[in-house]
Amino acid sequence: MRRFILPAVVLAIAIxxxxxxxxxxxxxxxxxxxxxTTTASLATPLLSLRRTPEWLRQPTTSNLLDTAVRRPVDAxxxxxxxxxxxxxxxxxxxxxxxxxxxxxxxxxxxxTVAAIDNVGTRPFTTEVxxxxxxxxxxxxVLQGDLWLIGEADPVLSTNTFVSTFxxxxxxxxxxxxxxxxxAVLLDEGITAISGGVVGVDxxxxxxxxxxxxxxxxxxxxxxxxxxxTSGLLVNNGIVNPETxxxxxxxxxxxxxxxxxxxxxxxxxxxxxxDVRAGSTSGDAPAAASRLSVASIESPPMSEIARRALIDxxxxxxxxxxxxxxxxxxxxxxxxxxxxxxxxxxxxxLLEQDEAGNxxxxxxxxxxxxxxxxxxxxxxxxxxxxxxxxxxSLPAAADSPIAACAPSTLDSLHVLAAARPEVTxxxxxxxxxxxxxxxxxxxxxxxPTEDGTLAAQSVCDGLLPSVLxxxxxxxxxxxxxxxxxxxxxxxx
Numbered sequence: 001m002r003r004f005i006l007p008a009v010v011l012a013i014a015i016x017x018x019x020x021x022x023x024x025x026x027x028x029x030x031x032x033x034x035x036x037t038t039t040a041s042l043a044t045p046l047l048s049l050r051r052t053p054e055w056l057r058q059p060t061t062s063n064l065l066d067t068a069v070r071r072p073v074d075a076x077x078x079x080x081x082x083x084x085x086x087x088x089x090x091x092x093x094x095x096x097x098x099x100x101x102x103x104x105x106x107x108x109x110x111x112t113v114a115a116i117d118n119v120g121t122r123p124f125t126t127e128v129x130x131x132x133x134x135x136x137x138x139x140x141v142l143q144g145d146l147w148l149i150g151e152a153d154p155v156l157s158t159n160t161f162v163s164t165f166x167x168x169x170x171x172x173x174x175x176x177x178x179x180x181x182x183a184v185l186l187d188e189g190i191t192a193i194s195g196g197v198v199g200v201d202x203x204x205x206x207x208x209x210x211x212x213x214x215x216x217x218x219x220x221x222x223x224x225x226x227x228x229t230s231g232l233l234v235n236n237g238i239v240n241p242e243t244x245x246x247x248x249x250x251x252x253x254x255x256x257x258x259x260x261x262x263x264x265x266x267x268x269x270x271x272x273x274d275v276r277a278g279s280t281s282g283d284a285p286a287a288a289s290r291l292s293v294a295s296i297e298s299p300p301m302s303e304i305a306r307r308a309l310i311d312x313x314x315x316x317x318x319x320x321x322x323x324x325x326x327x328x329x330x331x332x333x334x335x336x337x338x339x340x341x342x343x344x345x346x347x348x349l350l351e352q353d354e355a356g357n358x359x360x361x362x363x364x365x366x367x368x369x370x371x372x373x374x375x376x377x378x379x380x381x382x383x384x385x386x387x388x389x390x391x392s393l394p395a396a397a398d399s400p401i402a403a404c405a406p407s408t409l410d411s412l413h414v415l416a417a418a419r420p421e422v423t424x425x426x427x428x429x430x431x432x433x434x435x436x437x438x439x440x441x442x443x444x445x446x447p448t449e450d451g452t453l454a455a456q457s458v459c460d461g462l463l464p465s466v467l468x469x470x471x472x473x474x475x476x477x478x479x480x481x482x483x484x485x486x487x488x489x490x491x
Contacts, residue, residue, distance in 0.1 A: 061474040066094045068472055072465030073441075080445040082462070083374035086470070087438045088431075090382040098378070101359035101371035102442040106417035107424040108365030108372045109315045110389050113305045114380040116318050117388035119325040121301035124153035126172065126232075128181045128264075129284065132291035136190055145195035145277075146181075146293065147284045148264050150232025150257070152203050152324070153298045154317030155307055157234060158263060161241035167310055170303035172296055174234055174260075178267035181294035185273055196277035197265040199257030200284045201231030204320065215362045215369050225366050226312045229320055230256035234263050236313040257281035305392035309415055312364035319363025368421060377426040377440035390428055401425065404459035406471035408432075416463060420453035421445060425463050431473045441466050 065086065073082045073096055085098040127149045134144040150156070157171040185191075227237045227250075235241045237253045244250060253259035261279035268275050284290065298304065308315040359371035380389045393413035396405040401416040414427030426440035443462050447453055458464075 062088065062093050064475040065469070065473045068469035068475075069094050069439075069466055070096065072462050072469065075465070076443060076462060078446070080443045082441065082443045084441045084466070085374040085378035085439065087378055087382055088435050088473070090384055090436075090438075095375065098375035098440075099373055101373055102424075103368055103370065103422045103444050104365050104372035104377070104442050105419060105422040105424045106309070106312070106365050107377065107415050107426050107440070107442070108361070108370060109309050109363070110377055110380050110393075110415060110426055111361070111372060112315050112319050112322070112363045113308060113392050114386040114389045115322045116301065116305070116325070117386045119322055121388060123300055123304075124151045124156075124172070124298040125295055126150055126153050126156055126177060126298075127295040128177065128293040129290040130293055131285060131289065136188070140189050140191040141276075142185070142190045142193045143195075144193070145198050146193060146268075146275075147198045147200055147290070148232065148257075148261050149200040149284050150203065150230070150260065152201075152231045152233070152317060152321060154233070154314045154321070155298060155304055156232075156260070157236075158241055161235040161238065161244050164242065164245040169307045169311065170299040171307075172298045174263060175267060177294060177296040178264055179271055180296070182268055182271035182273050184293050191272065192274035192276060193268075194276055196275060197261040197268070197279050198284075199232050199259075199261035199264075199279065199281045201233075201257040201281065202283055203231035203324070204229070215360050216367045217369060220367055224250070224252050226316050226364055227252040228254070228256050229313070229317050232257045232260045233313075233317065234260040236311070255281065302388060302391055305388055306394070308363075309392055309394065312366050315365075316363040365417075372442075374440045374442055377442075378438050381426060381428045381438040381440075383436050383438075393426075393428060396427075399458075401458045401463060401467070404464040404467075406464075406468050408471045409467070412467075414467075416458040418456040418458045418460070418463075420456055423456050423458065423460070423462060425458065425466075429470060433474050435473065437470055437473060439466070439470060 065088070069084065069086050073084050076082050081102070082096065083098050083100060083102050084094060084096040085092070086094040129147045129149060130142065131144050134142055136142050153172050155169070155171045156174060158174045162169060162171045230237070233256045235244065237256050237259065238244045239251050239253050239259060240249065258279050258281050261281065265275040265279050304314065304318070308318050359373065360367075360369050361372070362370045365372070380386050381393070390413075393415055396402055396409075396412040396414050399405070399414050399416055400418075401414055405412060405414065409429040410432065412427065412429040414425055414429075416425035416427075417423070422442065422444055424440075424442040427438070429437045429439075431437055441463060445453060445456065
């Protein structure tokens with residue numbers, strides 16, 4: 001109703017302004033002396049709404065945008081359920097079932113990024129330590145172990161692992177850490193270690209994963225679609241890093257800290273340090289009883305967030321980190337869920353339903369039990385919301401939707417996903433008039449008559465049609481039709 005009231009008010013003001021302008025001309029003093037000077041007169045009165053053309057056009061363009069984006073939603077019909085949320089400069093233009101929970105797929109990762117932005121974005125540090133009083137014999141053998149202490153860096157990786165992907169993903173180099181540690185040891189005259197490398201994952205209290213009945217089905221847990229999360233994780237826990245990009249071939253470790261310690265020990269040996277014992281996991285020495293050998297800091301959270309949007313395990317690791325930085329326990333699923341929900345509530349992006357429940361939530365959006373709302377997703381991208389979330393969005397050219405995205409939208413950034421059960425996207429664009437448009441759309445598809453779900457693509461119908469509608473903004477009267485008219489020369 002508000003959209004129809006405003007144009008009526010505008011019309012009334014315009015009529016009033018014109019009447020006032022005419023009255024002012026008619027009431028000129030009759031005895032004013034004649035003036036032979038000829039000057040142009042204004043064709044547009046000073047009080048005309050033509051002097052605020054963008055304000056005059058806005059109600060029309062908003063109505064046209066609302067109508068345009070609803071058409072592809074209506075076209076879905078009985079094939080599935082759809083939610084849609086479109087904002088312009090942070091103001092709601094269209095909401096279709098946007099406050100209802102939907103299975104959002106990978107697009108839900110935006111909420112994980114928004115949550116981590118709210119609880120802290122400092123980077124992660126992985127450290128190698130030894131006992132300060134450990135003996136070094138005359139042959140250069142350090143008596144004892146080295147400890148590899150993880151801080152839950154979600155992107156700690158080997159060069160081999162990262163090189164199998166062509167997406168430019170951020171990573172913390174395990175090789176760099178190993179080479180630095182080896183150089184320090186060799187400078188001390190240490191060429192061998194009598195013990196082994198002990199992997200320390202105590203930050204997450206040794207709990208290998210947090211999936212459970214609340215968010216993941218047994219089949220999803222067993223599929224290994226994401227894998228373990230741990231305070232010390234390398235290569236997403238994948239033990240065949242040379243073929244990691246070929247997802248069906250992935251073999252995931254069941255002991256993340258030992259797996260990481262094994263990788264590190266192998267690199268030390270390659271660098272000239274003879275690690276004589278096998279790798280284990282355990283606790284690190286007390287802070288007063290350790291000597292730092294080397295450490296490495298992760299890339300900034302902005303780069304980690306971009307990897308989280310394309311990598312499920314990174315997103316799940318950040319999901320656990322939200323709980324840690326929010327003061328919760330990391331080995332209790334409900335504490336983790338509470339930490340994420342609390343972070344989103346503080347952002348004003350999440351609300352309970354009428355029964356007081358929150359949507360079920362995981363870090364990666366890969367569980368079919370996990371839910372998100374279109375209004376929440378769009379809210380994370382509004383100009384006043386999470387900077388980290390908006391900045392982490394991939395450009396349209398780097399998104400799966402690149403093949404069908406309109407080329408007329410400036411600065412279009414969009415995250416899109418599709419699988420048989422769900423098609424979804426969320427994004428941000430700048431219109432030709434400078435308006436910032438934020439949007440999200442989710443379709444949860446219904447089985448066909450034979451009970452199966454059809455394969456889906458991000459370029460099938462709904463998503464590109466919504467983008468095409470958004471690309472039409474601003475529509476309506478042109479600015480040249482609404483701006484002040486040229487002065488009229490005096491006769």
